[in-house]
Amino acid sequence: MDVSWTLWALTIFGLSALIAVDFFIGRKPHDVSTKEAGIWTIVWIALAALFGLGLLVFGESQASGEFFAGFITEKSLSVDNLFVFVLIMAKFSVPSHLQQRVLLIGVLIALVLRAIFIAAGAAVIANFSWVFYIFGAFLIYTAWKLIQEARSDEEEDDFEENRLLKSIEHRFGVADRYHGTKLFIRDNGKRIMTPLMVVMLAIGTTDVLFALDSIPAIFGLTQDPYIVFTANAFALMGLRQLYFLIGGLLKKLVHLSYGLSVILGFIGVKLVLHALHESGVHVPEISIPFSLAVICGVLVITTITSLIASKKQEAAEKDEKKDDTENIGAEK
Numbered sequence: 001m002d003v004s005w006t007l008w009a010l011t012i013f014g015l016s017a018l019i020a021v022d023f024f025i026g027r028k029p030h031d032v033s034t035k036e037a038g039i040w041t042i043v044w045i046a047l048a049a050l051f052g053l054g055l056l057v058f059g060e061s062q063a064s065g066e067f068f069a070g071f072i073t074e075k076s077l078s079v080d081n082l083f084v085f086v087l088i089m090a091k092f093s094v095p096s097h098l099q100q101r102v103l104l105i106g107v108l109i110a111l112v113l114r115a116i117f118i119a120a121g122a123a124v125i126a127n128f129s130w131v132f133y134i135f136g137a138f139l140i141y142t143a144w145k146l147i148q149e150a151r152s153d154e155e156e157d158d159f160e161e162n163r164l165l166k167s168i169e170h171r172f173g174v175a176d177r178y179h180g181t182k183l184f185i186r187d188n189g190k191r192i193m194t195p196l197m198v199v200m201l202a203i204g205t206t207d208v209l210f211a212l213d214s215i216p217a218i219f220g221l222t223q224d225p226y227i228v229f230t231a232n233a234f235a236l237m238g239l240r241q242l243y244f245l246i247g248g249l250l251k252k253l254v255h256l257s258y259g260l261s262v263i264l265g266f267i268g269v270k271l272v273l274h275a276l277h278e279s280g281v282h283v284p285e286i287s288i289p290f291s292l293a294v295i296c297g298v299l300v301i302t303t304i305t306s307l308i309a310s311k312k313q314e315a316a317e318k319d320e321k322k323d324d325t326e327n328i329g330a331e332k
C-alpha cells in the first residue's frame with residue numbers, strides 16, 4: 001500500500017487526538033465501573049473497525065484484510081499481556097482509583113516502544129529478506145514454549161522485578177507509600193520515586209518483552225509499516241478499558257495460551273513459507289483471508305472451550321466444598 005507522508009501525518013495526528021481524548025477522560029483518578037469500561041471498549045473496537053473499512057473503501061481489500069488480521073492478533077496477544085498487568089498491580093498493591101492512570105501511561109510507553117520496534121523491523125526486512133526465517137523460527141519456538149508453560153502445573157502468582165527496574169529503584173530510591181498521582185517527591189531534600197512511578201516503569205519495561213513476539217507476528221501477516229503501526233496502535237489504545245472489563249474473566253480463559261500458541265505457530269509457518277518463496281523455492285503461500293479465518297476460528301474455539309472448562313472446574317470445586325462440609329458435620 002502506497003502511503004504518502006501526508007497520510008502518515010494525518011494518521012499520527014488522528015491517533016494523537018484519540019489518545020488525548022482518552023487521557024482527558026481518565027485524567028481524574030477514579031474507580032472504573034464495568035459499564036464505563038464496556039462502553040469505551042466498544043468505542044475503541046468500533047473505531048478500529050471503521051478504520052479497517054476505510055482502508056477497504058479508500059485503499060485496497062488486501063490492506064483492509066491485513067489490518068483486521070493484524071489487529072485481531074495484536075488484540076489477542078494484548079489480552080494475554082493483561083495477566084502480567086494483573087500480577088504487577090497486585091505486586092505493588094496499586095489502589096484501584098490509580099490503576100487507570102498506570103495503564104494509561106503504560107499504554108503510551110508501549111506505543112512509543114512499538115513504533116521504534118516497527119521502524120527497526122521494517123528497515124531490516126527491506127534490506128534482508130532472510131530475516132523472515134529468523135522471525136518464523138522465533139514464533140514457532142515461542143508457540144512451543146507457550147504450550148509447555150500451559151501444560152505445566154506451576155502457576156505464576158507473583159511478578160518478579162527485572163534487573164533494569166531494580167537498578168533504577170536503587171539509583172533513585174522509592175517512597176514507602178503512594179502520594180496520589182505524583183511520580184516523584186522530595187524526602188529529606190532528596191528526590192525519590194513514588195511507587196506509582198515504579199509500577200509505570202514495570203509495565204513499560206515488560207512491554208519490551210511483549211513486543212518480541214507481537215511485532216514478528218504482525219510482520220508475518222503484513223510487511224506494510226503503515227498497517228503494522230495502525231494495527232498495533234488500535235489494539236493497544238483500548239487496552240486500559242479492556243483491563244477493567246475482563247479483569248475478573250481472565251482466570252476463566254484457561255485455554256488462551258493454547259490458542260495463542262496455535263496462532264503464533266501458524267504465523268511462524270507462514271513466515272517460513274514466505275521466506276522460501278522469496279528465495280525462489282516453489283512453495284504455497286498462505287493468503288490473508290485464510291489467515292484471518294484461522295485466527296478468528298482459533299480464538300472462538302479457545303474462548304468456548306475455556307468457558308466450558310472453567311464452568312466444570314467451578315462445579316467440581318463446589319462439590320468438593322459440599323463434601324468437606326458434610327464430612328465435618330458427620331464428624332461432629
